Amino acid sequence: MTDPNRPFSDDERRGLYRAIHERRDVRSQFLPDPVPTDVLARLLRAAHHAPSVGFMQPWDFLVIDSVEVRARVLAIFDAENDKAAHNYQGDRQHTYRSLKLQGILESPLNLCITCDRSRGGAHVLGRNSIVETDLFSTCLAVQNLWLAARAEGIGVGWVSILDQHQLAKTLDLPENVYPLAYLCLGYVSEFLDQPELQAKGWRSRLPLNGLVHGNLWGQALEDESLLAELKQ
Numbered sequence: 001m002t003d004p005n006r007p008f009s010d011d012e013r014r015g016l017y018r019a020i021h022e023r024r025d026v027r028s029q030f031l032p033d034p035v036p037t038d039v040l041a042r043l044l045r046a047a048h049h050a051p052s053v054g055f056m057q058p059w060d061f062l063v064i065d066s067v068e069v070r071a072r073v074l075a076i077f078d079a080e081n082d083k084a085a086h087n088y089q090g091d092r093q094h095t096y097r098s099l100k101l102q103g104i105l106e107s108p109l110n111l112c113i114t115c116d117r118s119r120g121g122a123h124v125l126g127r128n129s130i131v132e133t134d135l136f137s138t139c140l141a142v143q144n145l146w147l148a149a150r151a152e153g154i155g156v157g158w159v160s161i162l163d164q165h166q167l168a169k170t171l172d173l174p175e176n177v178y179p180l181a182y183l184c185l186g187y188v189s190e191f192l193d194q195p196e197l198q199a200k201g202w203r204s205r206l207p208l209n210g211l212v213h214g215n216l217w218g219q220a221l222e223d224e225s226l227l228a229e230l231k232q
């Protein structure tokens with residue numbers, strides 16, 4: 001058995017930061033190549049090792065390859081996306097409509113990560129005050145999968161422009177199960193070097209030093225030499 005207290009090597013540390021900084025939300029660059037079962041199993045295992053409130057592990061993983069089911073989900077997206085476009089006017093609406101916000105059919109695999117809100121019974125340790133901690137836990141499973149996928153060269157796109165009740169019905173989910181994340185997965189032609197929304201001029205990354213409050217670290221956070229070290 002390996003020693004869990006051994007330090008990370010420089011390469012391991014860099015690998016982790018690389019996955020974090022080069023992870024992207026993917027919707028335009030999917031290739032049709034299938035994701036091998038052993039790779040998918042590694043991603044699901046990474047997700048399953050996320051932290052969870054009271055070790056509740058409220059997630060289930062619905063692997064969706066049926067084109068018929070995906071076409072029904074796409075129809076839900078189309079209706080919701082049209083509604084969303086009306087939140088904007090003029091040029092902004094035009095830009096919104098030009099954005100590609102899902103890869104439901106182009107990706108070879110869709111995955112819905114659900115949250116069973118009743119798992120673990122009525123009293124889950126740590127969830128007595130903040131009941132949404134089961135949802136937070138499931139988000140962490142999504143992020144684990146997203147980062148592991150990046151290290152495997154697989155792109156992930158989160159599609160949330162969906163009516164959750166219609167989605168739950170389409171996926172035949174029981175009442176207590178919430179469809180937390182609808183994801184598109186597959187190998188990609190490229191990973192963009194910045195968020196697609198930033199590349200398309202929709203919204204930019206905020207400077208970190210404007211978001212860290214209560215200490216004098218602001219300057220250090222934008223220190224180029226620190227950033228360069230992380231990017232090595």
Ligand SMILES: Cc1cc2c(cc1C)N(C[C@H](O)[C@H](O)[C@H](O)COP(=O)(O)O)c1[nH]c(=O)[nH]c(=O)c1N2
Nearest residue numbers: 023024025027100101102158159160161195196197
């Ligand atoms: C909860 C949630 C929900 C969504 C997203 C993300 C998250 C966390 N994102 C992806 C989002 O636009 C993206 O993460 C940011 O633009 C930053 O880009 P990178 O993820 O760094 O590439 C996303 N993208 C998209 O094209 N359609 C969508 O419906 C959603 N929904």
